[in-house]
Amino acid sequence: MFDRRFKSLVILVFLVLMVPVLGHSATLSEIETEFMCDCGCGDMLVNCTCERSDEMRGLISQMNNQGQSKTQIVANFVSQFGEVILSSPPRKGFNLVAYGVPMTGFFFGAIVAVTLARRWRFSRRDEEDEESESGDDLSEEMEERIREELENLED
Amino acid sequence: MVELGNLSQYAALGFALGAIILLVGGIIRNDFRYIMGGRRALAFTPLFTTMAALSLTYLFATDAFQVEYVMSYSDRALPFFYKLTAFWAGQDGSLLFWVWTLSLFAAVVAFNTRNELEQRPTPYIYLVMAGCMVFFLFLLTRVTNPFELLPFTSRDGRGLNPMLQNPGMIFHPPTLFLGYVGFTVPFAYALGAMMGGNPDESWLKKIRVWSVLSWVFLTIGIILGGQWAYVELGWGGYWAWDPVENASFIPWLVATAFIHTSIIQERRNIMRVWNMVLIVLTFVLCLFGTYLVRSGILQSVHDFGATGLGGYFLVFMAGAALLGFGLIVFSYQRLRSEHSIESYLSRESTFLFNNVILLALAFATLFGTMFPLLSEAVTGNKVTVSQPFFNRVNTPLFLLLLLITGLCPLIGWRKASASNLRKNFLLPAAVTTAGGLGLFIAGIREVYPFLAVSLSIFIASTIFQEFWTGTRARVRLTGEGALIAFPKLVWKMRSRYGGFVAHLGVVLMVIGITGSYAYKQENQATLKQGQTIAVGDYTLRYDRAGTYSDRNREVQAAEFSIFRDGQYLDKMRTERRFYTNAEQPTTEVSLRSTLLEDLYVTMPAVGENQEVTLKVAVNPLVIWVWIGGFVMVFGGIMSIIPRFTRREIIPHV
Numbered sequence: 134m135f136d137r138r139f140k141s142l143v144i145l146v147f148l149v150l151m152v153p154v155l156g157h158s159a160t161l162s163e164i165e166t167e168f169m170c171d172c173g174c175g176d177m178l179v180n181c182t183c184e185r186s187d188e189m190r191g192l193i194s195q196m197n198n199q200g201q202s203k204t205q206i207v208a209n210f211v212s213q214f215g216e217v218i219l220s221s222p223p224r225k226g227f228n229l230v231a232y233g234v235p236m237t238g239f240f241f242g243a244i245v246a247v248t249l250a251r252r253w254r255f256s257r258r259d260e261e262d263e264e265s266e267s268g269d270d271l272s273e274e275m276e277e278r279i280r281e282e283l284e285n286l287e288d
Numbered sequence: 289m290v291e292l293g294n295l296s297q298y299a300a301l302g303f304a305l306g307a308i309i310l311l312v313g314g315i316i317r318n319d320f321r322y323i324m325g326g327r328r329a330l331a332f333t334p335l336f337t338t339m340a341a342l343s344l345t346y347l348f349a350t351d352a353f354q355v356e357y358v359m360s361y362s363d364r365a366l367p368f369f370y371k372l373t374a375f376w377a378g379q380d381g382s383l384l385f386w387v388w389t390l391s392l393f394a395a396v397v398a399f400n401t402r403n404e405l406e407q408r409p410t411p412y413i414y415l416v417m418a419g420c421m422v423f424f425l426f427l428l429t430r431v432t433n434p435f436e437l438l439p440f441t442s443r444d445g446r447g448l449n450p451m452l453q454n455p456g457m458i459f460h461p462p463t464l465f466l467g468y469v470g471f472t473v474p475f476a477y478a479l480g481a482m483m484g485g486n487p488d489e490s491w492l493k494k495i496r497v498w499s500v501l502s503w504v505f506l507t508i509g510i511i512l513g514g515q516w517a518y519v520e521l522g523w524g525g526y527w528a529w530d531p532v533e534n535a536s537f538i539p540w541l542v543a544t545a546f547i548h549t550s551i552i553q554e555r556r557n558i559m560r561v562w563n564m565v566l567i568v569l570t571f572v573l574c575l576f577g578t579y580l581v582r583s584g585i586l587q588s589v590h591d592f593g594a595t596g597l598g599g600y601f602l603v604f605m606a607g608a609a610l611l612g613f614g615l616i617v618f619s620y621q622r623l624r625s626e627h628s629i630e631s632y633l634s635r636e637s638t639f640l641f642n643n644v645i646l647l648a649l650a651f652a653t654l655f656g657t658m659f660p661l662l663s664e665a666v667t668g669n670k671v672t673v674s675q676p677f678f679n680r681v682n683t684p685l686f687l688l689l690l691l692i693t694g695l696c697p698l699i700g701w702r703k704a705s706a707s708n709l710r711k712n713f714l715l716p717a718a719v720t721t722a723g724g725l726g727l728f729i730a731g732i733r734e735v736y737p738f739l740a741v742s743l744s745i746f747i748a749s750t751i752f753q754e755f756w757t758g759t760r761a762r763v764r765l766t767g768e769g770a771l772i773a774f775p776k777l778v779w780k781m782r783s784r785y786g787g788f789v790a791h792l793g794v795v796l797m798v799i800g801i802t803g804s805y806a807y808k809q810e811n812q813a814t815l816k817q818g819q820t821i822a823v824g825d826y827t828l829r830y831d832r833a834g835t836y837s838d839r840n841r842e843v844q845a846a847e848f849s850i851f852r853d854g855q856y857l858d859k860m861r862t863e864r865r866f867y868t869n870a871e872q873p874t875t876e877v878s879l880r881s882t883l884l885e886d887l888y889v890t891m892p893a894v895g896e897n898q899e900v901t902l903k904v905a906v907n908p909l910v911i912w913v914w915i916g917g918f919v920m921v922f923g924g925i926m927s928i929i930p931r932f933t934r935r936e937i938i939p940h941v
Contacts, residue, residue, distance in 0.1 A: 162810060169672050175530065177674055180523030182875055182892045182903075217670040221677035222659070227667045231659045235652030235681050242644040250637050 164193055164203050169220050177220050293343030293435040300336035301425035303329045307418040311411050323411045330414050331398040334391040341388045344434055348374055353442040357434040363447035365840035373458045374448050380434035387424040389469045409484030416476035423604050450867040450874045456516030464509030464536055468574040470502025475571035478564055482615040487623050492550050497928045503543045504924040510536050511917035522875040522890040524905045529678040534657045535577030541650040543570045545643040552636050560623045568612030575605040638696045645689045652681050683736055690743035693791055697750045716749040737806040744795045751788045786927025793920025796912045803909030810905035824906040827851040833898045842866040844894045862891045886910045
């Protein structure tokens, strides 16, 4: 019972948080962030101040006034200028590598770090076992005191 | 002066090569005299590089347009101060600046190690420094010489790129270079330690100041670059994930990871291999950044690419990577730590995970930057990877990094007990919950901004808790009042609290970045005299326009009255400048900055009948990006201020 209520509450909170995001319609400058300026400056359209960027903005504005959605405008631009006009690669085909590899790298790094930490931790336990066999054991209380003192030491 | 400059460069090259020969001889023959000679040769190089640098400065100051480099980056109309800073406007001067600072750093290293000549790593450290210097001096003398003469004397120069005629650009390149060059020293010490067969913790202690200072310079360089983009480029932002921006950010991320884990190695003698990998990687990435900029392999908003130096940098970078990583493999047994992480619930493990995230960010940025090349090579299709991609991929990682940054001070070294963690966690968690609720009520409900600001509150509260706990302990121990105990505590433990101050800077920056990106408002319109444009609470009325001539430019200027909620506030003025040496006009940003928001106005066009096109934006909290950057730099500097007095013995009361 509690579990179901809790889940409902979490979903409700999430939906409330997402309301502004879900109900959002694209503004002109949000559409502009989808494109690069094709004057060769290497700037995004939304950032560029050259004359060519004004022409491109005019084109977007015209399409928007005709009632085209963001997706339609993007498709129109791609058919006109090619995929290179997009400020980020579309999520399909080989481009998926661009999105997938960094995250895979992060998860791989995290797994390596956890594995390392586990190995270090266990080898430390083995050392501790050996130490306790040799009679160098410290009481937990003493260890805690030393730890606190170490933390309070000046660097 | 041209001859003096040329001769000085060759003399510096000769001395650096001499140093290498003597040092190698000394190492092979195990002869102390050779090593002394090599050290002296190394210490003399700044004399010649300084002469070369002064010669070039003189040539700029005196409009020596028979020199190709001076002619390319200066003209008679250029203000004197910019003539001096045109030194590093192009590749040749930048490399001379690089080698000049490198030689100075090498001399400081030679001085610092004057009593360590008998130690095995020392000659190897000199050798690496001299090797790097030879590479740059070779480029200067044989490939890209700033003293190259034209076959004729030009009457005037081409002038400095108008966009570089900005105070931010005076300091941005040299600070970045100082950061890049500075990491040569930790790299040299790391290699020296491995080659000398002594890769313990001693090298790390010696390079702490160098690594933090280089990181500080890199940070200043990056922030100044952002500030320059904000006030000069006119698009209203400060970071566009451009390849050249990324080129400086990637080594910064890895260097930040190194600075964190080097603290662990110093305290606990662990992560030796990891730290070696990080410092080699940092140095190689500094070179990679330069390669990216100089090779022109990627399209960038920076217009100084494709200079033919890429190949040389690629070879040098590959050599440095092979040597560094090869030595790590070779020294692996000696590098293995005697100690280890004891618990997942320890500060060491949070540092390790912070490293994983920082490296993942560096990797994601590097991969995204290089992806257009990869895509073209594999599919033949050209794609562009710009701001939206990096924001999408990196933002979750940044948020995770913020979470770890907040958790870190709550967890003790070695092994934290669950009860201690609960006790430490209580107050920051309560403050964060209250803060989050406040944000929600205030209408900040978009996922990323909400999380970013909430996590910033979490970090800030953990840091203030740290300050509070420390101050309370000092008050208890010494009987001092809290107002006296607090600054004394911070000053006496500045290496520890400097780090926290730097983290506070990060918090301020995150708040500034979140505010300015998520809640920016903008509007654009073409106005006739007397007409208005509104954005947010502001209304701008176009009052008048005019044209005038300045030294090296024609200027179109327009003046506006600003109103907020109907109340008159101020006048603003924006310009379009037509520099004599530029084909395209530049837009001069008009900025009204407060602690809460910036009113940002540019004028992309002026019509025939004096009608003006205005782009107006309200950028909330931008100033906190710069303040946060300053606090971060201050924290970094604070953490490396040396101790001047003996350690104080606190009397018990």
